[in-house]
Amino acid sequence: MGMVHDLALADQGQRKIDFASRRMPVLRTLTEQFAETKPFTGHRIAACLHVTTETANMVRALVAGGAEVALCGSNPLSTKDDVAASIQRDLGAEVFAVYGADRDTFYEHVQAVLKTRPTIVVDDGADLTTTIHNDHAELLTDVIGGTEVTSTGVLRIKNMADDGALRYPVFPTNDAATKHLFDNRYGTGQNTIDGILRATNMLLAGSTFVVVGYGWCGRGVAMRARGMGANVIVVEVDPVRALEAVLDGLTVMPMSRAAEHGDIFVTVTGNRDVITIEHMRKMKDGAVVANSGHFDIEIGVEDLRKEAEEVTELRPNCVEYRLPAGNRVLLLAEGRLVGQSAAEAHPAEVMDMTFATQALALEYLVANAESLPAGVHGIPKDIENRVAKAKLDAYGIEIEQLSDQQKRYLTDWRVGT
Known part of the structure; x- marks a missing residue:
């Protein structure tokens, strides 16, 4: 059993x-x-x-x-x-x-x-x-x-x-x-926003929303946040992805700078320690931190817990940590997958x-x-x-079909313009 x-x-x-x-x-x-x-x-x-x-x-x-x-x-x-x-x-x-x-x-x-x-x-x-x-x-x-x-x-x-x-x-x-074109982009994009809203009931319009990682999941999260009126900042280590974010109309900067600007932070990198306690010390009072990567090691959760002088559960899946400098960081879903944990996946x-x-x-x-x-x-x-x-x-969608002539053209190197 x-x-x-x-x-x-x-x-x-x-x-x-x-x-x-x-x-x-x-x-x-x-x-x-x-x-x-x-x-x-x-x-x-x-x-x-x-x-x-x-x-x-x-x-x-x-x-x-x-x-x-x-x-x-x-x-x-x-x-x-x-x-x-x-x-x-x-x-x-x-x-x-x-x-x-x-x-x-x-x-x-x-x-x-x-x-x-x-x-x-x-x-x-x-x-x-x-x-x-x-x-x-x-x-x-x-x-x-x-x-x-x-x-x-x-x-x-x-x-x-x-x-x-x-x-x-x-x-x-x-x-x-x-x-990845659909599940990562549209699924993760939607359920990440859903999880953040269920955990906080915050207004995203007008907020500064930091997406850490611009792979397919990050693209999806950024797309949905922007669609709800947020100003999106992307943090990325890959120059091609960073350039893509710029040409998508987003702001790109290192995490050390983004930490001071963001109202909401979401990690989607698949890596560890992308938001550290040093970053969280710089954050605005009341900044929201969430993870949408598979493991909970993207955020320095243990260091946050050790350093916090006061811990308050504000809502389900939303815990506030007051740091020595006085700023409060709101961690969602214990740093685990926010869309899976605080929403419906x-x-x-x-x-x-x-x-x-x-x-x-x-x-x-x-x-x-x-x-x-x-x-x-x-x-x-x-x-x-x-x-x-x-x-x-x-x-109920029908797509176009190639003609025999078109198929031949695509497979024959002899035919030019």
């Missing part, structure tokens, strides 16, 4: 899961197909994902495809207890996830999932992958491969591959256009593409496992096109 907060919450969770399913037509169609073809029969899938309604529908697809699924949460504050209860009761998977789990409990859940001796690993942040390689080498003989869904996790598996440490093939779902419509891409990558992995070497493998282009086309079909 799994470990969830309260199975009595399952009815509530089931209603939410079914509502999300209505807005996930691509994954719903795949679930029906998997129920007929059973591509995952005989496989044990260990998944470490945000336990949300969208993830529940991914689990439903995998179970329909014949898999045995064990699921743990990839972030203690993103688990929805009612959803976890329904997955455990209704969807035929074992769930080890409780909202607010401490660090020890979190890793107990990771270990519990790995006790199922998985043949496939579905990761969000690479915690399962790194734990297997570091602590459970005996499991490597059973694992045929896996997927990784988030930017930080992809960075970790690529580092493993570069070091020659990665022992099985992994498909980086995050690198697929049907993931990504909308079902965008996760429809992410999880459909991931499910098809898993089907491809099973079909081609014997020929795939260890390492990081890109999502096949035909999978991305299949998902995008299915999504367009669901919207």
